[in-house]
Amino acid sequence: GAGVSQSPSNKVTEKGKDVELRCDPISGHTALYWYRQSLGQGLEFLIYFQGNSAPDKSGLPSDRFSAERTGGSVSTLTIQRTQQEDSAVYLCASSPPWSPLHFGNGTRLTVT
Amino acid sequence: SQQGEEDPQALSIQEGENATMNCSYKTSINNLQWYRQNSGRGLVHLILIRSNEREKHSGRLRVTLDTSKKSSSLLITASRAADTASYFCATDADGNNRLAFGKGNQVVVIP
Numbered sequence: 001g002a003g004v005s006q007s008p009s010n011k012v013t014e015k016g017k018d019v020e021l022r023c024d025p026i027s028g029h030t031a032l033y034w035y036r037q038s039l040g041q042g043l044e045f046l047i048y049f050q051g052n053s054a055p056d057k058s059g060l061p062s063d064r065f066s067a068e069r070t071g072g073s074v075s076t077l078t079i080q081r082t083q084q085e086d087s088a089v090y091l092c093a094s095s096p097p098w099s100p101l102h103f104g105n106g107t108r109l110t111v112t
Numbered sequence: 113s114q115q116g117e118e119d120p121q122a123l124s125i126q127e128g129e130n131a132t133m134n135c136s137y138k139t140s141i142n143n144l145q146w147y148r149q150n151s152g153r154g155l156v157h158l159i160l161i162r163s164n165e166r167e168k169h170s171g172r173l174r175v176t177l178d179t180s181k182k183s184s185s186l187l188i189t190a191s192r193a194a195d196t197a198s199y200f201c202a203t204d205a206d207g208n209n210r211l212a213f214g215k216g217n218q219v220v221v222i223p
Contacts, residue, residue: 004154031209033210033211035213041215041216042200042213042214042215042216043155043200043202043213045210045211045212045213048210050208050209056210091154091155093154093155095209097209098207098209099209100145100157100160101147101155101157101209101211102157103147103154103155103156104154105152105153105154106153106154
């Protein structure tokens with residue numbers, strides 16, 4: 001079946017602009033995660049949605065970052081007033097409850 | 113907080129050899145998972161080991177877990193060129209499936 005889909009695959013934006021990154025999880029997966037991966041680094045947790053519970057936003061690095069998940073399915077990660085340090089690959093993953101994560105291929109964000 | 117931390121190795125081995133990589137973590141865990149990432153792709157789940165397990169096998173993969181030392185190892189036997197990738201460990205501290213990932217080990221298998 002279809003895997004986790006992320007769009008766009010690449011995004012180049014100017015410093016100060018807002019960007020929206022989209023994630024389509026696997027159908028039926030109740031959990032959705034956003035991670036950030038900087039060049040040659042591990043994954044930095046950003047935010048976690050589980051079913052109808054309040055999201056775990058503890059990993060968001062600043063108030064410029066926000067995410068929502070509409071209808072328990074598609075999620076959008078928004079970065080306002082982008083900075084150069086926001087340049088990274090943003091990875092989305094989904095999973096059934098308490099199961100291993102299925103990752104998308106990520107969105108590579110470059111802030112110039 | 114970041115828990116999983118692999119030994120910062122970049123392994124380069126010949127096809128057919130075994131590859132071993134290690135991971136340490138700081139707090140108690142519910143389970144530990146290993147993932148593989150090919151260049152430019154997302155991560156793929158390889159194997160999960162629970163805190164009450166000491167060893168687990170899946171095909172050519174063998175994972176060990178030592179909770180007293182807060183460490184895990186991943187062994188890939190009879191490596192193939194297709195095993196060339198970065199390997200990450202991830203820990204689930206409290207069973208809510210929110211994973212903390214390490215920095216990853218890059219493995220290059222030379223044909």
